[in-house]
Amino acid sequence: MVKVRVWGSLAAATEDRTEVEVDATTLRELLDALAARYPALRPQLDRGVSVAIDGKVYNDSWFQPIREDSEVVLLARLKGG
């Protein structure tokens, strides 16, 4: 199981928990598992998220490996100027 930290406003979609656990070994599995376990997250997942894995930010790389002890943080999709 991987622990995933979600930002505060998403806690409404995760039964008021800011840290949830899902089974995943890659970024794609993580996002799929979150959507399946917490359907209320889907609107935000559809709008786009970035995921910080051990402090590095990933946007799209489905097959980025995630270890059980990785620090995983869901972020709003980063876009810049």
Place this chain on the structure above:
Amino acid sequence: MALDTKSETRQFTVVGTRPLRPDGIDKVTGRARFGADMTAPGMLIGLVLRSPHAHAKIKRIDTSAAEAIPGVHAVVTRADFPVIGDNDFIADILDNCMAGEKALYDGHAVAAIAASSGAIARKALKLIKVDYEVLPHVTDVDAAMKPGAPVLHEGRANETVPEGMSSNVVARYEFGHGDIGAGLAGADRVLERTYRTEATHQGYIEPHACLAQMGPDGQADLWCCTQGQYMVRDTCAAILGLKQGQLRVTASEIGGGFGGKTTVFLEPVALALARKSGRPVKMVMTRSEVLRATGPTASSSIDIKLGMTKDGRITAGFAELRYQGGAYPGSPVEFGAMSAFAPYDLDHVKTVGWDVVTNRPKQAAYRAPGAPMAAFAVESAIDELAKGFGLDPLEVRLKNAAREGTRASYGVTYPAIGLEATLRRAKDHPHWTAPLGSNQGRGVACGFWFNFGGNTCVSMNIAPDGTVNVIEGNPDIGGSRASMSMMAAEELGISYDQVRTVIADTASLGLNDVTDGSRVTFAVGLATIEAARDAKREMCKRAAMVWGIEEDAVEWKDGAAHPAGPNAGSHPPMTLAEIAAIASNTGGPIAGHYEVNAEGAGVSFATHMVDTEVDPETGAVKILRYTVFQDAGKAVHPAYVEGQFQGGAVQGIGWALNEEYIYGADGTLQNAGFLDYRIPVASDLPMIDTVILEIPNPGHPYGVRGVGETSIVPPLATIANAVSAASGVRMADLPMSPPKVLAAIKGA
């Protein structure tokens, strides 16, 4: 994909030097071709008719009189564009380029015309009759959130917005950890204050411009000034129902962007006019159009609660941020809420952000979007509390600074970061202890930005004479061609002047994300290095063929293939030029390439220091001395790194002191020109001193971090803190224009 896990600690020969930029001569002789400098045979001139109302229902548009004018070849309105049903993001961009049922702000496009001359187009534009039903409007963020405020759209709020709020509130964001109440209870003093910033424009000197042509077969070509030709291609294709591969977009030289050219305004309209008229159509905005109808950044209203102990430990930080991003959802408030407390190691931190729509132009990204306003509020509050306790503001920041292992307010745990280093350098710098005169004061503040990576492609072609072309897909907005040539030369082991870097059109290279998020030197640099490594592998293979040895018995060093290892035998090295010369005999032309979605950009921190003098008679604030301390990871071309630090600082000075969008009671923009929207000029400023720190980014082979955006984050509070030190008044409303400062001094 994951990239190099650790950067090499290596001695560079090219990286870190200051060679002349390859486009320098074109740009000092007037030869460089920018957006408005292109022409095509048979070209028409396109102009846009814009709403004079802040908010109005468009009941009817009659274009018949305009179309009857000889020389008018096409008129388009929203009716000429397809209906976008399933994609709010694209639908909003289209609606912003050409209004649908309603005009949502002063300057909103409602129709466009293409004619054989500008004079005819201007005359015809006046003959388009638009029947408006004027509606009540709102341009202030706090007013727009009130129940009963005029509503722009119904049904655009997402699921994060509680029931019962104004329909103008479209999203809510919350970040943080800990228990704010408990944290505040542990403070010796709690500061509560509201800060406001006005919208500012990126202020690039080159107005938007493009030249479009399209045939009835759907093949189209577009030349335009943009931060991302692929973004233009994909956005225009989605809006107009074109195939991406049929629309070729070529980026001109770009006369500044700062985020404002990461979307489209004229381009879909020019294509629609070109399609309808069957002729090339050129469109160029006036400065007034740029200010009225392209994206400034958000204005903001921010409540802060900050607790501090008397020895300077921040016990809790809370910020509620309200940003209006103009007439459509998407203000950068989430980044404000994520970055507000990012420089600090806090046990109790919470931010709440509200995205609000108003009758103003759709905001566009502006250099570290959303972060400067949030930093203004937080860094002002820290300064006020520190001063109240008689503490050194740099020491207070050091005491609370985020470090490796700190859990950031937006969730991540930081790897190695450079904030503490910038603070220590600031403290040791002679600027910090230089004497000050009367009415003068010194301020400091910190800033943070995320930095991005993203989709990137680079091709590298080795010419038969051993010279090298780097082909990349991101417009060169501040010297990036020089940086790419330098990294290519470094990796290949050849001299800088053997390499020429060019920017490809959308048909000539795979997808490249827009030039944003300070990503180019990081991500394109990384792809350039990897493309060079690819070319080197091929050249080693060719040398192995010539020598009759195994490929893995050849290594590349100092610009040549060398035999290596016990079984390689003895062969004189083959230089890149020698291998290139026999490429046809060894398998054909030699090229390297690399395609990646680069992840792993390193976050960036800066500390700024300023001395100001406040004139007690007029309220005018003079910048006397300014120093930027920022981590660059590795400065590839230090002169252009300094340039990014200086340019960002001065944009921040303008935001702090002069620049603002001023709306009249009728909701129209009152200062749509460079005379009244006053950006800093040379006589306003001293030299901007820079200190480059180099704390390598582990996600890049040379340790590079993006440097472009962070420099605009600290100046707002840096200057407000200095004004407070100089005059004793705490300015919580930007800009700190002379009348406001004078009123504050008189009222103090």
Place this chain on the structure above:
Amino acid sequence: MSRIHVTTTINGDPVEYLCDPEETLLDVLRDRLGLTGSKEGCGTGDCGACSVTMNGRLVCSCLVLGAEAEGAQIATIEGMAKGETLHPLQRKFIEHAALQCGICTPGILVAAKSLLERNPDPTEEEARYWLAGNLCRCTGYDKIIRAVMDAAAEMREAS
């Protein structure tokens, strides 16, 4: 509306053109003569990107009518280098990295050349005030001022 016939000299070349009475010199340069080195940043004389000299006087070409160029000597950025030899200001701008995007550069070079013709030894403050009519959004002016001061020093030594 009849067009006006104008005979003038641009960068030393004799030039003739027809222009509309309301057409600016900037429009003539860019759209009729193909001299697109002068840029339009505002069209209202506030940004200086269209700076040229007319009979030796620094003007915003967006505030001069094309018809006013009759009989005048106009100098634009295109005439600043002599063949392969860049003007010292042009060279120093590249050496000092005094441009990022480069859109303001032609106007600033024309204005700086005009300054040094009047005052070969300006103070930093004089340079800053002379160039206050030329907006640059990228550089914060630091490297521009350094390039101008360095070019002035080199030109004084050479003369």
